[in-house]
Amino acid sequence: MARGAAPALRLAVDPPFSLWTAALLHGWYALAPFRWLPESETLERVDRLPAGAVFEVRVRQGVDWSDGRRGIEVDACPEPSAADAQELAARVRRMLRLDEDLSDFHARCRRSRALRPVAEAGAGRLLRSPDLWEDVMKGICTTNVTWERTKRMVAALTTLGPTPPGGNTRAFPTPSEVLDAGSEFLLKEAGAGYRARSMLKLAEGVADGTIDVSAPDHPDATSADRLAALEALPGIGPVTAGYLAMLLGTYDTLTLDSSTRAFAVRTFGEAAADPQRLARHYSHFGRWRALAFWCQRWVGGAQVRERLAIELA
16 A cells, blocks of 8 residues: 555544544454554554445554544545545444544543542453454454464454455454355364354354344444344354444343453452442442443553553653
8 A cells, every 4th residue: 555645545533532442442453354553553454345346445643633533544445436435434434433422421431549440541342344244253263362372363264365455464354254265264264163063053044134233233232132132143142242242232141251350350359350349349330331341441551651641641
């Protein structure tokens, strides 16, 4: 992608906002086809539009605009048509949650000593994929496995997708491409183990229309409906459903895996190993309690604390 060229797209988001918090608050940035470039603080992705066009997309923080809003600049290669540019803009807005209103969450964070930096930095957006198919497949790859193995599984899956013209990295595969690869690829190349069966069942259902993978994202779905719809998908249990629900804007169900449980116990004591008891610590966050817990764990990391200390000094 040419350097120094005018960005193809400029997107606006109300302050406070910073790209690095939106990208790094959630581990999806480390899963292909996402890639985070720390030197330039750029989020990269090879993205395929529903109609089939494939682009290399680079997202970076822009300067403040004259109206006080914070700009996001997006380069796409090859140069998109006007219609494709509009579609790419919508997909980037979804990935970065640019239209999510976090004002109430930030107001509650400001009343918490531990989470005040989250509000000041404009953090709280959890990076997600452009569609739920990709997020659910990645969710399956996180179950009962180390993070390093999750990354390897997702990287292998991404080799099934197409490359943009002139590129050498690939987009996430469609259900049909997963089905064409078959169980042998998922077992031997991706190392999916027992998860391969769920991946193929999900891909088959989406491909033949018997599974509506977008159902959990219905705007009128209640929290309970959303969790139930996610748990009904192949390979998705209650814990993974809770995390995926957060990617859809549902934060009132606090779930724990081994890593977050260990953090909860270190922070609040043994009783916090029970999600219902842990939720009491965040009762004043209301419907945001799962996001508050997630952010407290994130803001406690040494590198994040150092970065926030510099930015907020």
